[in-house]
Amino acid sequence: xxxxxxxxxxxxxxxxxxxxxxxxxxxxxxxxxxxxxxxxxxxxxxxxxxxxxxxxxxxxxxxxxxxxxxxxxxxxxxxxxxxxxxxxxxxxxxxxxxxxxxxxxxxxxxxxxxxxxxxxxxxxxxxxxxxxxxxxxxxxxxxxxxxxxxxxxxxxxxxxxxxxxxxxxxxxxxxxxxxxxxxxxxxxxxxxxxxxxxxxxxxxxxxxxxxxxxxxxxxxxxxxxxxxxxxxxxxxxxxxxxxxxxxxxxxxxxxxxxxxxxxxxxxxxxxxxxxxxxxxxxxxxxxxxxxxxxxxxxxxxxxxxxxxxxxxxxxxxxxxxxxxxxxxxxxxxxxxxxxxxxxxxxxxxxxxxxxxxxxxxxxxxxxxxxxxxxxxxxxxxxxxxxxxxxxxxxxxxxxxxxxxxxxxxxxxxxxxxxxxxxxxxxxxxxxxxxxxxxxxxxxxxxxxxxxxxxxxxxxxxxxxxxxxxxxxxxxxxxxxxxxxxxxxxxxxxxxxxxxxxxxxxxxxxxxxxxxxxxxxxxx
Amino acid sequence: xxxxxxxxxxxxxxxxxxxxxxxxxxxxxxxxxxxxxxxxxxxxxxxxxxxxxxxxxxxxxxxxxxxxxxxxxxxxxxxxxxxxxxxxxxxxxxxxxxxxxxxxxxxxxxxxxxxxxxxxxxxxxxxxxxxxxxxxxxxxxxxxxxxxxxxxxxxxxxxxxxxxxxxxxxxxxxxxxxxxxxxxxxxxxxxxxxxxxxxxxxxxxxxxxxxxxxxxxxxxxxxxxxxxxxxxxxxxxxxxxxxxxxxxxxxxxxxxxxxxxxxxxxxxxxxxxxxxxxxxxxxxxxxxxxxxxxxxxxxxxxxxxxxxxxxxxxxxxxxxxxxxxxxxxxxxxxxxxxxxxxxxxxxxxxxxxxxxxxxxxxxxxxxxxxxxxxxxxxxxxxxxxxxxxxxxxxxxxxxxxxxxxxxxxxxxxxxxxxxxxxxxxxxxxxxxxxx
Numbered sequence: 001x002x003x004x005x006x007x008x009x010x011x012x013x014x015x016x017x018x019x020x021x022x023x024x025x026x027x028x029x030x031x032x033x034x035x036x037x038x039x040x041x042x043x044x045x046x047x048x049x050x051x052x053x054x055x056x057x058x059x060x061x062x063x064x065x066x067x068x069x070x071x072x073x074x075x076x077x078x079x080x081x082x083x084x085x086x087x088x089x090x091x092x093x094x095x096x097x098x099x100x101x102x103x104x105x106x107x108x109x110x111x112x113x114x115x116x117x118x119x120x121x122x123x124x125x126x127x128x129x130x131x132x133x134x135x136x137x138x139x140x141x142x143x144x145x146x147x148x149x150x151x152x153x154x155x156x157x158x159x160x161x162x163x164x165x166x167x168x169x170x171x172x173x174x175x176x177x178x179x180x181x182x183x184x185x186x187x188x189x190x191x192x193x194x195x196x197x198x199x200x201x202x203x204x205x206x207x208x209x210x211x212x213x214x215x216x217x218x219x220x221x222x223x224x225x226x227x228x229x230x231x232x233x234x235x236x237x238x239x240x241x242x243x244x245x246x247x248x249x250x251x252x253x254x255x256x257x258x259x260x261x262x263x264x265x266x267x268x269x270x271x272x273x274x275x276x277x278x279x280x281x282x283x284x285x286x287x288x289x290x291x292x293x294x295x296x297x298x299x300x301x302x303x304x305x306x307x308x309x310x311x312x313x314x315x316x317x318x319x320x321x322x323x324x325x326x327x328x329x330x331x332x333x334x335x336x337x338x339x340x341x342x343x344x345x346x347x348x349x350x351x352x353x354x355x356x357x358x359x360x361x362x363x364x365x366x367x368x369x370x371x372x373x374x375x376x377x378x379x380x381x382x383x384x385x386x387x388x389x390x391x392x393x394x395x396x397x398x399x400x401x402x403x404x405x406x407x408x409x410x411x412x413x414x415x416x417x418x419x420x421x422x423x424x425x426x427x428x429x430x431x432x433x434x435x436x437x438x439x440x441x442x443x444x445x446x447x448x449x450x451x452x453x454x455x456x457x458x459x460x461x462x463x464x465x466x467x468x469x470x471x472x473x474x475x476x477x478x479x480x481x482x483x484x485x486x487x488x489x490x491x492x493x494x495x496x497x498x499x500x501x502x503x504x505x506x507x508x509x510x511x512x513x514x515x516x517x518x519x520x521x522x523x
Numbered sequence: 524x525x526x527x528x529x530x531x532x533x534x535x536x537x538x539x540x541x542x543x544x545x546x547x548x549x550x551x552x553x554x555x556x557x558x559x560x561x562x563x564x565x566x567x568x569x570x571x572x573x574x575x576x577x578x579x580x581x582x583x584x585x586x587x588x589x590x591x592x593x594x595x596x597x598x599x600x601x602x603x604x605x606x607x608x609x610x611x612x613x614x615x616x617x618x619x620x621x622x623x624x625x626x627x628x629x630x631x632x633x634x635x636x637x638x639x640x641x642x643x644x645x646x647x648x649x650x651x652x653x654x655x656x657x658x659x660x661x662x663x664x665x666x667x668x669x670x671x672x673x674x675x676x677x678x679x680x681x682x683x684x685x686x687x688x689x690x691x692x693x694x695x696x697x698x699x700x701x702x703x704x705x706x707x708x709x710x711x712x713x714x715x716x717x718x719x720x721x722x723x724x725x726x727x728x729x730x731x732x733x734x735x736x737x738x739x740x741x742x743x744x745x746x747x748x749x750x751x752x753x754x755x756x757x758x759x760x761x762x763x764x765x766x767x768x769x770x771x772x773x774x775x776x777x778x779x780x781x782x783x784x785x786x787x788x789x790x791x792x793x794x795x796x797x798x799x800x801x802x803x804x805x806x807x808x809x810x811x812x813x814x815x816x817x818x819x820x821x822x823x824x825x826x827x828x829x830x831x832x833x834x835x836x837x838x839x840x841x842x843x844x845x846x847x848x849x850x851x852x853x854x855x856x857x858x859x860x861x862x863x864x865x866x867x868x869x870x871x872x873x874x875x876x877x878x879x880x881x882x883x884x885x886x887x888x889x890x891x892x893x894x895x896x897x898x899x900x901x902x903x904x905x906x907x908x909x910x911x912x913x914x915x916x917x918x919x920x921x922x923x924x925x926x927x928x929x930x931x932x933x934x935x936x937x938x939x940x941x942x943x944x945x946x947x948x949x950x951x952x953x954x955x956x957x958x
Binding site for chain 1: 657659660663674693698700702703713715716717718723724725730732733736737739740741742767768769771772773775776778779782783835836839
């Protein structure tokens with residue numbers, strides 16, 4: 001009470017977003033941060049974070065070691081020029097069809113490669129928050145390979161997200177306005193002074209910065225004029241063509257001037273609505289849904305100063321609210337989080353190529369393929385009866401090694417050629433990207449058998465003789481927390497029924513059981 | 524197997540003795556709905572409790588990508604059509620005439636047969652004002668039944684579930700595929716999504732104790748013992764309680780198990796009674812036919828056929844798609860007729876938009892506006908509805924729609940589903956007479 005009285009007027013919310021007291025920093029808070037600011041960590045890393053304290057840990061996340069992952073192989077501009085020429089120069093319909101098929105196949109292969117590359121990077125990165133924010137910006141400035149069809153452009157955009165992931169939001173937004181993948185996706189590269197295309201201008205305000213209701217149709221029309229003359233050259237680089245640019249006076253958000261695109265973004269970022277919009281989205285992504293408006297106001301006040309992302313994240317990750325009961329286990333893991341975290345914490349092997357694409361597709365989130373410019377809705381919408389069923393089937397397959405065994409009784413074939421019960425065998429990655437006439441390609445060519453989970457990385461020979469020690473070890477990896485007694489005991493009950501010392505497959509069963517719980521789907 | 528008696532008991536129990544029972548957080552969503560409903564004295568007359576055997580069924584079939592209506596329902600008597608499409612037109616002598624002005628693409632011969640048998644209605648020129656040419660946005664408009672400048676959170680079928688299917692089984696809506704379409708997005712029951720072969724469980728090799736622990740951890744109990752414990756006084760009306768993420772997951776797991784167990788049981792005792800084409804759509808419609816004949820209490824099924832985004836060299840690909848569509852629908856009709864349930868089923872196709880009148884430089888067509896919808900079923904009033912859009916008066920090279928797609932939805936809701944269309948669609952729309 002005394003403390004409150006000494007506070008200056010107007011700071012009645014100053015108890016909000018106060019720093020988590022040192023004594024409340026525990027193994028579980030460290031684990032909570034690891035899952036939210038990244039993709040989970042090993043128990044030994046979490047132990048280290050617990051010891052070094054919250055501030056040091058957050059600084060480490062905000063200023064990580066360099067990720068030395070090499071760029072994806074053979075990713076060069078305009079790499080399918082030859083195949084495109086073959087399509088163009090084809091002399092018969094059959095030849096054209098064949099050339100088009102070759103182009104589509106080569107493009108898809110390279111896109112699978114890109115998805116795989118990013119997945120591995122998230123899996124092994126020493127900079128998890130950078131990758132997590134790259135994923136956030138990808139969902140925010142959503143751009144889909146379905147329309148862009150250029151692996152090079154999408155990789156470049158991914159690197160732009162990564163480069164500015166923790167930097168400045170204004171810098172990032174300007175970079176995205178001249179990002180070739182985005183320019184293709186929202187038709188900016190066809191926008192001319194005579195016919196400005198409003199697609200980008202509209203989404204810039206509605207989805208990227210201000211949110212609906214904070215601008216008028218007139219503002220869209222005027223700002224669209226400022227984003228003219230943006231072109232892509234044959235090396236897939238941005239080029240400004242001044243004679244396509246409308247340099248005339250524009251009145252945008254009540255301000256008149258000969259604005260160009262960057263100036264439009266500067267004007268937008270002066271609006272408190274923009275700081276609020278992004279702060280809210282970040283809080284929802286990292287902490288919990290539907291926060292108090294006062295909490296967001298406070299974050300937005302900070303963000304509005306300069307749109308620096310690091311201080312904003314530092315405030316979020318240091319706050320008591322971020323570690324409150326309301327925040328714990330409140331977020332449904334996205335499919336990317338589910339897949340990467342399973343690899344990172346439990347050490348399951350992940351498939352690659354088209355199989356990985358198919359896995360993501362059936363889970364409901366394929367990197368580089370957001371459903372539309374709004375990005376993924378996230379939250380509970382990740383889970384429906386089909387995606388949850390698939391998560392559980394996938395868990396078994398990842399742990400035991402992916403098999404193509406048909407678990408359906410052979411005499412009762414289900415009425416679909418895609419109905420092999422191995423989920424990895426029945427995925428249809430081609431469905432979205434190729435015409436239905438390509439359904440013959442629903443093969444299992446990439447669904448090779450993956451190695452089963454290496455149990456020795458989880459438990460020692462000594463652990464195997466003691467069900468409780470074994471469960472303790474794998475529980476710490478799967479759930480990233482100190483045990484919830486009820487959950488722990490039920491799993492231990494199952495372990496106790498198995499012969500000792502616990503064999504590899506017995507332990508794999510227990511890992512799968514943990515993954516096939518509601519608790520594993522949240523973080 | 525052993526699941527089925529439990530389910531029957533549970534369903535029976537739901538209808539007879541639900542009042543006065545306790546609500547536990549492991550109760551599946553549909554049970555709780557029934558609960559809330561009875562607690563609210565089931566006052567809402569719009570609510571219909573499914574009997575599972577006699578209610579009308581709607582099958583929504585999405586032609587994804589933007590179906591080129593002009594090459595499906597061809598205005599062959601109009602020279603403007605041939606002038607606009609010098610290389611990709613359907614030759615006049617190949618068109619299957621319906622009324623002397625328009626006719627079907629020859630690959631749609633099976634649909635022409637349905638038309639002649641009086642089982643098919645064609646609504647011409649369907650669209651909406653201020654058409655949007657983005658796949659995403661236009662699909663969203665069709666799925667939510669919004670105006671072009673409005674954004675709605677829920678789908679039109681989702682609002683039908685919310686208004687008319689409170690307290691029902693999760694399988695009231697079934698989507699074939701792994702993602703629920705926005706059409707099904709609802710405040711409450713969104714239906715289930717299924718992929719053939721998916722079953723929720725710990726796995727075949729699991730021993731009983733593993734399966735039991737799996738069920739427990741997922742909040743799945745065989746007997747949702749509602750008859751003991753406190754009163755339901757704490758439950759106020761049919762509003763959605765705020766579920767935590769874990770509670771939501773437990774309920775979805777239960778819905779999945781209830782749904783997949785039922786579906787699994789139905790697939791064991793039903794079989795197709797027609798030869799379906801070996802296409803994804805053929806397989807999906809065959810599956811839907813089995814689920815209907817097996818008595819799944821589903822009101823709305825949803826499936827889609829992709830590939831209609833025909834910007835390039837569309838002739839073969841588009842004709843093939845129409846052929847696959849016609850073959851699959853024809854088999855579906857035969858199958859359901861032999862099963863004696865074709866009269867209870869209405870199939871409605873839609874596509875996010877039609878395509879431009881003029882072909883483009885790559886012998887394809889770009890995103891356009893109005894297109895026909897096909898409605899078939901044993902109880903359809905056959906014929907052509909609406910006027911074919913003019914080929915001479917265009918809006919920036921695009922057809923001007925003559926029928927609002929919500930006129931069609933409204934008719935389906937009011938006349939077929941016996942649902943309050945104005946409430947679901949937000950206002951009154953014109954009634955058509957195809958049902």
